[in-house]
Amino acid sequence: MSRIHGSKRSLSSRLRAMLPRKQSAFSPSEYPVGRGLGKVSRSSSSVSGQFRSAQITDAKRRHKAAAASTSVTVGKPKTRRRIISGIRESSLSKAITIGAFSIVGVIGLIIILVAANSGGRQTVAAVHDSGSDSASQANSVISMDDDGASVTVTVGGSIRLHDEIITAAASGGGYNFNNYLDDMKLIMDSDISIVSLQGTVDGYGSNASLSGYPAANYPNQLISALSEMGINTVATANTASLSGGYDPLVKTISNLEASGITAVGTYSSQSAHDTVYVKKIDGICVGIGSYNCITSAEIAAQSGNFTPEQKAWCINQYGIASATEYILSDVKTMRAAGAQFIIIYINWGSSDASSPTAEMRSLAQDLIDAGVDVTAGVGSNFVQRVTVKTSAATGRSCYVFYSLGNLFADINSGASQLTQQSLVASFTLERAAGSDTVTLTKANYHPVYCNRDSSHVTENTYLKYRVVPAARYVDASEMPSIFSTKDQWQRCKTTFTNIRTLIGDKLVLGDVEKVDSALYQGSDAGENASL
Structure with a gap:
């Protein structure tokens, strides 16, 4: 029995050792979008309910803000991670740059066309x-x-x-x-x-x-x-x-x-x-x-x-x-x-x-x-x-x-x-x-x-x-x-x-000379306003 209990304690210790010790030291804003949050999601799904609860309890003691946002960090990041999963940072940066230049070009073309048509x-x-x-x-x-x-x-x-x-x-x-x-x-x-x-x-x-x-x-x-x-x-x-x-x-x-x-x-x-x-x-x-x-x-x-x-x-x-x-x-x-x-x-x-x-x-x-x-x-x-x-x-x-x-x-x-x-x-x-x-x-x-x-x-x-x-x-x-x-x-x-x-x-x-040389006399305009 003691061996069995000893084996359980050993397993528990080993599992605790596998957990990232300083994970909760990061504030949510310090994680790269999708990447850190995904780690939290994967970690909590790979252990039993006992150790998942222990992880969260430990996180509460180390960082109160992390405990308050546990449901957010576990739930919402899953979709975000799937969207960009497998895309390298360099490729993503290049895509964003190309997209930005494309948008500027389209806007410029629209301005030219509007001016031409107007x-x-x-x-x-x-x-x-x-x-x-x-x-x-x-x-x-x-x-x-x-x-x-x-x-x-x-x-x-x-x-x-x-x-x-x-x-x-x-x-x-x-x-x-x-x-x-x-x-x-x-x-x-x-x-x-x-x-x-x-x-x-x-x-x-x-x-x-x-x-x-x-x-x-x-x-x-x-x-x-x-x-x-x-x-x-x-x-x-x-x-x-x-x-x-x-x-x-x-x-x-x-x-x-x-x-x-x-x-x-x-x-x-x-x-x-x-x-x-x-x-x-x-x-x-x-x-x-x-x-x-x-x-x-x-x-x-x-x-x-x-x-x-x-x-x-x-x-x-x-x-x-x-x-x-x-x-x-x-x-x-x-x-x-x-x-x-x-x-x-x-x-x-x-x-x-x-x-x-x-x-x-x-x-x-x-x-x-x-x-x-x-x-x-x-x-x-x-x-x-x-x-x-x-x-x-x-x-x-x-x-x-x-x-x-x-x-x-x-x-x-x-x-x-x-x-x-x-x-x-x-x-x-x-x-x-x-x-x-x-x-x-x-x-x-x-x-x-x-x-x-x-x-x-x-x-x-x-x-x-x-x-x-x-x-x-x-x-x-x-x-x-x-x-x-x-x-x-x-x-x-x-x-x-x-x-x-x-x-x-x-x-x-207005004045005009008539056939008998008489004149129609003009007069001043109603207002002599300065121009």
């Missing part, structure tokens, strides 16, 4: 000084002998030459549009004079492949007529500018620049696209932008000879629901370059709409909130309402023209009287002597009528169209000679009345 860009500003042939800094120092300055800015509606107009303008193997637009010089000849050009001009060279709106490619002589009228800037961001493809678009920009007219909104290179336009005259800086803001479906339906890269940067074009961030980014760049007055042309809405959509109103409010001074809407064949609100950001009045209408067009051969009406607005900016602060002192408007005379369809076609300031002819004692019927004269009078009713007291009727 049309986002980092812009810079080119400040064009009227006193210099090259770009200059906007914030140049005002000299001691400075006398101050005054700048007039005029915005007009769309130029849409339909086939009937191009045919009528044919003259001596070329084309002549000057007589159609001659009267408009009275109100458009300003320091900065802008219209929307809906289409390309001599996009293929030598007046080849001419066509009227909407597949628009107009004769080269249109440019000289615009220049003669006083136009020096054209807003070109619209779908019609894309109708011929990339080459006609770029050719149009070149043709305009050759005559001293700046195209804003379409571009011949990525760098040009990434540069906003600021015009500086006598220390007064005006930022000008042009954007085609239509629906995503309309953008997808556009066709033309473009590579994807060319289409991405040849035009400022965004879905109207997401256009705000892109336009305001450009506005911020303009202001950083010194722009004190900002004009944004937007081609938006439906051509047959007589009122703005909810999306148009929302975008317009965003521009007001950002302090954009003038939002000039085009795209509709009808003049739409005008909104004047004070911007909370600047404390200044901001003017929104939802649609200026068509300055020169022949919609349905003149069938609709309302499509013969348009609106021109003019703003006077002043800078006091020795000061760099610019103030808006006048905000005027002019009703414009496009007369179509059907008696000159085949002969004397240079008289078929005449675009005129309506106020010039409304009070004549006899029918002016530019009209061949009293109905035409009455349409001119109706245009004057309609536009005055639409504008109300939001702007002041």
Whole structure:
């Protein structure tokens, strides 16, 4: 019996000797994950309940924290150990490194794709000084002998030459549009004079492949007529500018620049696209932008000879629901370059709409909130309402023209009287002597009528169209000679009345010389707020 008992004591001693003496000296955090905890699990499962209980009791005496977490260290580590069992530390480290680099690469690719698809860009500003042939800094120092300055800015509606107009303008193997637009010089000849050009001009060279709106490619002589009228800037961001493809678009920009007219909104290179336009005259800086803001479906339906890269940067074009961030980014760049007055042309809405959509109103409010001074809407064949609100950001009045209408067009051969009406607005900016602060002192408007005379369809076609300031002819004692019927004269009078009713007291009727030399007197804008 004693031998047997002695054998049991010997076995017990041997088993105790097999147990790791300092195992409980480690805190749970000191074990490599999975490895130490697995040892605890294996040890407790390899002995009888008596010695497992003794091991835990011994651990309690040596480390109280180990006793408190016994159920955790025995139970949870089993699954963790199975996951990484058999994987060497070097292999695991390599796998983690490769995985980390892969994740970074995927994130970078996503960022690139999002930026490419969103049309986002980092812009810079080119400040064009009227006193210099090259770009200059906007914030140049005002000299001691400075006398101050005054700048007039005029915005007009769309130029849409339909086939009937191009045919009528044919003259001596070329084309002549000057007589159609001659009267408009009275109100458009300003320091900065802008219209929307809906289409390309001599996009293929030598007046080849001419066509009227909407597949628009107009004769080269249109440019000289615009220049003669006083136009020096054209807003070109619209779908019609894309109708011929990339080459006609770029050719149009070149043709305009050759005559001293700046195209804003379409571009011949990525760098040009990434540069906003600021015009500086006598220390007064005006930022000008042009954007085609239509629906995503309309953008997808556009066709033309473009590579994807060319289409991405040849035009400022965004879905109207997401256009705000892109336009305001450009506005911020303009202001950083010194722009004190900002004009944004937007081609938006439906051509047959007589009122703005909810999306148009929302975008317009965003521009007001950002302090954009003038939002000039085009795209509709009808003049739409005008909104004047004070911007909370600047404390200044901001003017929104939802649609200026068509300055020169022949919609349905003149069938609709309302499509013969348009609106021109003019703003006077002043800078006091020795000061760099610019103030808006006048905000005027002019009703414009496009007369179509059907008696000159085949002969004397240079008289078929005449675009005129309506106020010039409304009070004549006899029918002016530019009209061949009293109905035409009455349409001119109706245009004057309609536009005055639409504008109300939001702007002041501008000066224009009448046929009897009388003047409509303009007056100060409602607020002379500093810009």
